[in-house]
Amino acid sequence: MIKLVHEPIDSQAVLDSVASHDAGAVVLFLGTTRAVTHGRRTASLDYECYPEMAEKKLAELEAQARDRWPLVGCAIVHRLGHLELGEASIAIAVSSPHRAVAFEAGQWLIDTIKEVVPIWKRENWADGTTEWVHPGLASGEND
Template sequence: MIQLTDNPIDATALLQSVQQPEAGAVVLFLGITRQFTKGRETATLSYEAYREMAAKELERLEQQARERWPLVDCSIVHRLGEVPLAEASVAIAVSSAHRGDAFDAGRWLIDTLKESVPIWKQEHWADGGAEWVHPATNVNG
């Protein structure tokens, strides 16, 4: 399942969507808005996307993950618009028979998503400033 949403992400529903009897492992990754980035206080994040292109790229990544690992199921949700502190902007849930495949696929999906999906992030700082952040400059963030 691929979803772009303007609403808060329901992690419980996402987990349930990938839980299957043949899966012995389910991995959930949540990317949340953190309060400090490189010592600077964040107030909120905002995300914008070219929706049609972003959805197609997310579908392509999901298909590639299914080809690379024996996944039982896979779901990717990205929130658009304003995301307050401690709320999720992206969620990836994968299930597989074994944990190694689930962990590897989840890690690959988030890393590749940040590099290739046309979704743009703007940091809104507590001091009133704002700055667009390029994913390549924030790979480990």
């Protein structure tokens, strides 16, 4: 299941979507809005995406994960728009017969999403300035 949403993520619904009697393990990853990055205080975040390509890339990653590991369920939900501190920007849930696979697949999915899916976050710093985050691009703060 792949979803881009503008409302708060219902993590229980994400978990329910991968529940199965074939699974012995469910791993849920939540990415949440952090208060301090490299010593700077964050007030809030905004996320934007290239919708058609982001959905396509997320679906490809789900398919690749299912090829690589024996997953039962796989769900990725990314939130867009304005997020306050502590709110979840992404939820990834995977279920599998045994736990090692679920941990491994979940880690691979979040690491790979951060490299290839066209979604961007903007830091709204507590000092009133804003900054798009572009890892590796000289002027930006990296994460």
